[in-house]
Amino acid sequence: MIVKCVIWDLDNTLLSGVYLESPDRPPAADPAMLAAASTLRDRGIIHAVASRNPPEAAAYAARITGLDFAAAECGWGRKSDAVRRIVADLDIAADAVAFVDDDLFERAEVSFAVPEALVLSPEDMADAVAWPEFSPGPVTAEARRRGEMYAQRRLRLQEARSFAGSRDEFLRYCGTEVTIEPATAADVPRLHELSVRTRQFNTTGQAVPEAELRELVASPAHQVTTVRLRDRFGDDGLVGGSVVSRGAGRDWTVTLLMMSCRAMGRGVIEALLAWLARSADRSGATTLSVPCLVSPRNMPLRLALAGSGFRAAESGPPDRPVAVFGRPVSGSPPELPGWVMASGAG
Amino acid sequence: MSGATAPEVTGELRDILVRATGREELGGIGDQTPLFGDGVGLDSLTGTLLLREVHRRFGVDVAGEDLNLDALSTLATLAAFIAERTT
Numbered sequence: 001m002i003v004k005c006v007i008w009d010l011d012n013t014l015l016s017g018v019y020l021e022s023p024d025r026p027p028a029a030d031p032a033m034l035a036a037a038s039t040l041r042d043r044g045i046i047h048a049v050a051s052r053n054p055p056e057a058a059a060y061a062a063r064i065t066g067l068d069f070a071a072a073e074c075g076w077g078r079k080s081d082a083v084r085r086i087v088a089d090l091d092i093a094a095d096a097v098a099f100v101d102d103d104l105f106e107r108a109e110v111s112f113a114v115p116e117a118l119v120l121s122p123e124d125m126a127d128a129v130a131w132p133e134f135s136p137g138p139v140t141a142e143a144r145r146r147g148e149m150y151a152q153r154r155l156r157l158q159e160a161r162s163f164a165g166s167r168d169e170f171l172r173y174c175g176t177e178v179t180i181e182p183a184t185a186a187d188v189p190r191l192h193e194l195s196v197r198t199r200q201f202n203t204t205g206q207a208v209p210e211a212e213l214r215e216l217v218a219s220p221a222h223q224v225t226t227v228r229l230r231d232r233f234g235d236d237g238l239v240g241g242s243v244v245s246r247g248a249g250r251d252w253t254v255t256l257l258m259m260s261c262r263a264m265g266r267g268v269i270e271a272l273l274a275w276l277a278r279s280a281d282r283s284g285a286t287t288l289s290v291p292c293l294v295s296p297r298n299m300p301l302r303l304a305l306a307g308s309g310f311r312a313a314e315s316g317p318p319d320r321p322v323a324v325f326g327r328p329v330s331g332s333p334p335e336l337p338g339w340v341m342a343s344g345a346g
Numbered sequence: 347m348s349g350a351t352a353p354e355v356t357g358e359l360r361d362i363l364v365r366a367t368g369r370e371e372l373g374g375i376g377d378q379t380p381l382f383g384d385g386v387g388l389d390s391l392t393g394t395l396l397l398r399e400v401h402r403r404f405g406v407d408v409a410g411e412d413l414n415l416d417a418l419s420t421l422a423t424l425a426a427f428i429a430e431r432t433t
């Protein structure tokens with residue numbers, strides 16, 4: 001199915017900030033999203049807005065992006081209702097629209113209420129311009145592969161809805177394989193990309209340059225780890241990573257922990273945290289610390305930490321609240337689920 | 347919602363949990379069943395959906411007030427956390 005209309009959220013999606021937070025100086029357009037939107041416009045795809053903002057936010061976005069919005073739904077109701085109204089207004093089929101939103105909850109709500117729509121995170125959208133759904137002309141093999149990955153995700157989601165059983169049973173049923181390995185120089189570009197793009201699962205919120213990652217991979221005082229994910233629906237490739245500073249003491253510090261949101265809900269972050277605890281234990285460390293910037297955005301990461309037995313010891317200044325989550329590792333390291341394949345210390 | 351008692355909140359939380367996880371059988375779990383770990387197996391995805399719905403329904407920002415998310419231990423602890431802030 002070819003997408004005819006992209007419906008954009010504004011805050012932290014088409015805009016690089018929150019419109020109402022700075023009324024005097026509203027945020028600029030997000031460069032990556034604006035580039036994607038402009039490319040799609042040139043292919044004849046139209047744009048619309050669904051935003052929790054006053055109507056002037058859409059007018060502002062139109063002015064700074066130069067995009068013509070065929071419809072704009074601004075208000076505080078359900079996003080799925082806004083999507084339905086836009087579909088009706090423009091007289092297009094629901095399966096010919098894509099909805100882009102940075103907020104996981106809004107995406108879940110629209111996926112559930114308008115299952116025909118293509119629902120994407122901004123991270124997905126940056127990729128998706130090359131997918132067959134957005135490309136009336138010929139597409140590259142890589143773009144086709146990524147488009148297929150999205151189709152696999154939809155299929156997995158549909159199966160999950162009708163599956164009766166626990167999450168672990170579902171992961172087993174899917175033939176989930178999580179592979180945890182030391183990073184090599186070849187992984188650096190993808191690790192860099194993850195550090196730029198991941199937001200919900202990122203402890204620092206800061207991009208790490210490729211040169212720095214290359215040094216960390218080569219450094220004996222650091223352990224850089226990659227996590228790959230696949231199941232019988234498809235292969236997601238490298239979806240996460242961590243950097244540990246081993247230091248000289250008995251405390252292992254995870255200076256960076258990150259995972260793509262496309263791996264969310266599939267046991268990946270929990271597997272990585274359990275593996276890190278086991279790995280620290282085998283190396284003679286007694287505690288594993290994870291300093292983590294506390295923000296509403298990476299709250300899913302805090303859920304994973306809490307669920308994996310980590311507790312926060314302290315918290316930084318309000319302008320940069322960093323909490324150090326930690327757990328003892330000696331004695332009884334957590335079991336790794338059966339679907340985790342780990343090399344070395346795991 | 348104001349003046350809700352913890353038992354009333356617990357009942358509603360059970361419905362929210364069923365919707366967040368898509369698992370009907372969780373409608374029968376006890377107030378003291380751990381939400382993390384075996385059994386319910388709340389994870390970052392289902393936990394996020396649960397907390398967002400709690401925020402929408404009760405106006406309580408659990409993640410904003412509870413760094414370690416201790417309120418998510420059981421339905422009873424979560425209901426008590428909400429009831430304290432809505433009465």
